[in-house]
Amino acid sequence: MLNVSIDSFGYSEKEILKDIHFKLNAGEHLAILGESGCGKSTVLHLVYGLLHLNRGSIHWDNTLLLGPTHHLIPGETFMKLVAQEFNVMPFITVAENIATHLSRLDSDKDAVRVQELLTVVDLIPFENTLVKNLSGGQKQRVALAKALANEPKLLLLDEPFSNIDTFRKNKLRRNLFNYLKENKIMCITATHDSDEALAFADRILLLRNGQEELCGTPETVFSNLKTAYQKGFFGEVTILPSDLFSSETASEELVLLPHQLVPSKATTKLEVTVKKAYFRGHYYLIEATWNTQVVFFIHSEELEPNTTLFLQKQ
Numbered sequence: 001m002l003n004v005s006i007d008s009f010g011y012s013e014k015e016i017l018k019d020i021h022f023k024l025n026a027g028e029h030l031a032i033l034g035e036s037g038c039g040k041s042t043v044l045h046l047v048y049g050l051l052h053l054n055r056g057s058i059h060w061d062n063t064l065l066l067g068p069t070h071h072l073i074p075g076e077t078f079m080k081l082v083a084q085e086f087n088v089m090p091f092i093t094v095a096e097n098i099a100t101h102l103s104r105l106d107s108d109k110d111a112v113r114v115q116e117l118l119t120v121v122d123l124i125p126f127e128n129t130l131v132k133n134l135s136g137g138q139k140q141r142v143a144l145a146k147a148l149a150n151e152p153k154l155l156l157l158d159e160p161f162s163n164i165d166t167f168r169k170n171k172l173r174r175n176l177f178n179y180l181k182e183n184k185i186m187c188i189t190a191t192h193d194s195d196e197a198l199a200f201a202d203r204i205l206l207l208r209n210g211q212e213e214l215c216g217t218p219e220t221v222f223s224n225l226k227t228a229y230q231k232g233f234f235g236e237v238t239i240l241p242s243d244l245f246s247s248e249t250a251s252e253e254l255v256l257l258p259h260q261l262v263p264s265k266a267t268t269k270l271e272v273t274v275k276k277a278y279f280r281g282h283y284y285l286i287e288a289t290w291n292t293q294v295v296f297f298i299h300s301e302e303l304e305p306n307t308t309l310f311l312q313k314q
């Protein structure tokens with residue numbers, strides 16, 4: 001089990017992370033979600049042992065993991081970090097890159113393992129291609145396969161699919177996260193991608209300015225989203241006074257995602273004017289205004305600019 005207890009961390013006197021605590025069991029996947037600069041990579045680097053934790057502790061089972069001052073080569077051997085600048089050898093082939101991390105005692109076994117990893121990252125057709133001739137996304141997949149080669153117990157992925165197109169990304173994510181589950185490999189991903197976190201993680205840790213905003217299963221986190229920052233990761237945000245939807249006079253700010261506002265046949269206090277309809281495949285995201293406020297909602301049809309309609313809260 002990994003037990004992370006970061007009381008405080010800063011690169012200098014300025015505190016970057018504060019009070020971040022989580023535990024993970026074999027095969028579990030934690031997605032750390034948050035805006036750029038909130039400290040996601042720093043958490044991964046602390047766990048991996050690249051940075052010295054100022055206050056707090058990181059345990060693997062009952063062993064206290066010590067930072068870089070205690071290791072000649074930073075980084076714990078049972079973990080692998082796939083960073084944003086991926087570590088691949090350009091002048092050898094994809095298969096050779098992966099094989100550099102295998103035992104090399106049994107070449108038949110190694111060859112089977114290379115094929116297995118090429119399948120996970122969907123690079124079979126590029127097995128014999130020199131890495132220097134690959135695209136950025138393909139190099140990123142080689143880096144993933146290399147990280148998996150000697151069966152880490154914990155995989156730390158920093159924006160692992162940032163260079164990969166949507167079509168391949170979906171397949172790769174399914175392959176990779178299924179492989180990790182089947183092999184009971186624990187995984188922490190740092191990501192901006194809320195769809196990925198919702199679909200694949202067992203738990204989501206939402207960070208803001210180095211502190212925990214929310215932490216829990218995807219279902220709990222999604223149902224507890226409250227502020228514009230929190231909801232902003234999951235869609236366009238509309239902020240409206242609550243008395244628009246009730247007869248109460250006391251009003252507070254309501255933060256709503258597009259699916260929470262729907263057209264109403266009856267007259268409501270929320271009459272909006274359509275500005276633009278954005279095609280989203282099987283629905284339209286409608287941008288409208290109420291007074292000077294921007295309002296987003298979902299509609300099955302494209303609505304013309306200047307159409308007026310009433311909305312209610314779902």
Ligand SMILES: Nc1ncnc2c1ncn2[C@@H]1O[C@H](COP(=O)(O)OP(=O)(O)OP(=O)(O)O)[C@@H](O)[C@H]1O
Nearest residue numbers: 011012016034035036037038039040041042043190
């Ligand atoms: N080596 C460093 N020295 C000093 N400050 C640093 C260093 N690395 C990161 N920081 C600062 O720490 C904060 C957190 O950075 P970090 O890279 O962890 O954020 P992040 O959430 O991973 O961002 P992104 O999503 O853009 O990768 C930022 O303010 C960053 O400027």
